[in-house]
Amino acid sequence: MYVTLSAEPMSFHAPSVIQPPCTQSKPLVQRQFKSGAYLYHEGDDATNLYEVVSGVLRLTRVLENGKRQVIAFGLPGDIVGFPNGTRHHTDCDVLSSAEIVIYKRRVFEAGESDPETHQRLLRAALREISAMQDHVMMLARKSAMEKIASFLLVLSQRTGAPIGNYATFSLPMSRADIADFLGLTIETVSRTFTILRKSKTIALGTPQTVLVLDLDALIDASQADT
């Protein structure tokens, strides 16, 4: 089986070994984006790729009927904005204020000028394919509990901070976003959190602050019937 951090396949974005975005002294475009800002919209001409240094992005797509589907969350280390053809095929907005490194799409597509960055972006695109495949497997075959537990595990691994023996992290996205991402309803997401709370697997400070009390139980839950 391929790349995993734990026993669990990465569910929505492969763990990139976090390395400084650029080791060279070259001028590098890095910007701060506030919560609520949009990096790009579906249909926009894709001139840039974006690497998340800190903060969280949300990639969504709008359906025919106007409903919004969350395709992915962009966590630190992720590179987002790979276009289909010349245009973006999702919306991308900021859930919690983010520092973003901006790359020109040209560097990705041609890359004569900067082969190192070119390679880096290419690898990110391949990782993205793999990550989406993992997500497909999750959506197709996992129960609500397995989905939520997997989701929390990934967030914990990628954005968690230790507090004593426990890990804590924040959920910058709403229950609705989580539901949209995992193919569930808000109510099911909420009920599943409640079950995890009652079993003392996690605790919630606020609804958007998670404390992992029992990591093993959470891992078990993410693989339940297997």
Place this chain on the structure above:
Amino acid sequence: MYVTLSAEPMSFHAPSVIQPPCTQSKPLVQRQFKSGAYLYHEGDDATNLYEVVSGVLRLTRVLENGKRQVIAFGLPGDIVGFPNGTRHHTDCDVLSSAEIVIYKRRVFEAGESDPETHQRLLRAALREISAMQDHVMMLARKSAMEKIASFLLVLSQRTGAPIGNYATFSLPMSRADIADFLGLTIETVSRTFTILRKSKTIALGTPQTVLVLDLDALIDASQADT
């Protein structure tokens, strides 16, 4: 909304405008693979990419518990085998005998020698990301009927042949494969086919031969509640 052939987002592989794999007179590696043959296995070192000229491939992944999940089907025009890092992350076998053009991975990754092919493969990778996102949306939000109808529509559009006013195509994959691909059970797939037959939307010659009797009804079914 982006690239669609009909009102329906492409569900598992974006429609590549089918063009001859190589317009140059250069030597080109093309091979015939028989049904049942494997192009590669998960974990194999990825030395090649594969373009489907004819036939159908199946990309699968094996779960911890030994169950097999169908990630995608490779139809004519698709390019498959994009690795994560240096290794393949799916199995790929042949469902119906296929002609395959083989590209060296190096050309994709570096491409100094053949920038044209490099670009071509790069675009295919981006299309793949987009296709997987479409599939995610399908898995997350569509009913069994919508999934099956979407699936049949895509096959009809991409591999169908006209017979009088109707279109016909074959299903080289089993009901189990379809179920695995769409996140359903075999029984639900079969029942849904039956509903479509009884409503005279489609007819089945054999269980693997589909005749589309009422395209509009099929399109409606693929978008049902929207």
Place this chain on the structure above:
DNA sequence: CGCGCTTTTGAGATAACTCAATACAGGTGG
């Protein structure tokens, strides 16, 4: 203090699942 928004809880409905039986088709050997 009250209003609006998100989250949680409750109760009932249902789409899809599971388990089980039957039908069908293709291949084999008598």
Place this chain on the structure above:
DNA sequence: CCACCTGTATTGAGTTATCTCAAAAGCGCG
């Protein structure tokens, strides 16, 4: 040539995880 056997597909009956609709609780803010 036909009966049999094996694997796939279909149909049936009952269960259940998740959804839907509805109400209550919590929380930030003017």
